[in-house]
Amino acid sequence: MSTICLYGSASGGIDPAHVELAATVGRRIGERGHDLVYGGGGTSVMGAAEAAARAAGARTTGVMPQALMDLELPPQGLGELVVTGDMRERKAQMDARADAFVVLPGGLGTLEELFEIWVARTIGLHTKPLAVLDSAGHYAGLKTWLETLVDSGFARPLVFDCICWTEDVEEALDHLETAPRDRVSLPSSEIVGSFAVFPTDGETEPADGGPAS
DSSP states (O other): OOOEEEEEESSSSSSHHHHHHHHHHHHHHHHOOOOOOOOOOHHHHHHHHHHHHHHTTTTEEEEEEEGGGHHOOOOOOOOOEEEESHHEEEHHHHHHHEEEEEEEOHHHHHHHHHHHHHHHHHSOOOOOOOEEOTTTTTTTHHHHHHHHHHTTSSSEEEEEEGGGSSSOOHHHHHHHHHHHOOOOOOOOOHHHHHHHOOOOTOOOOOOTSOOOO
């Protein structure tokens, strides 16, 4: 058994397909014998995932900053509610309690969570698996744009080796259960050659931006 951290929307008025997806993911997390940690809300993607996971036998833990307690409305029956002082502490608590991460459709907050945990994985700060579940194409445009970062040299191809981007619930959860937990390490020559130009031995960088001597 492991604890899966789920990121997703708390917003109402979104396509019901996203909420249905969340309920399926939550149910399968419980049926597979895992527990759930998430942002603590009782509405939309968040609420559907938590309710379904709990009904399927998962222990559910919500983590919410005090400022959002009256907005996102933690559900009755939640296994544990952790109230934090701010958003940074919220994310830190969720990360620390999780063994793996799944990202469902969401807005700016979900994107922030995705990028923070993904970047940390790509530079070797943790070895926990990560999956983006996108059955309705919510993140399709984002993925296309991110691929251009690789094509144009702003990111290395290995960033996509550290994430499962899929439209299938079972594929996402299979990845979280079975993905290798190797720590990413970049050779210093790759870092220097790809992202910076340093003076050679005996040369110095000029203070005024003029030619080096």
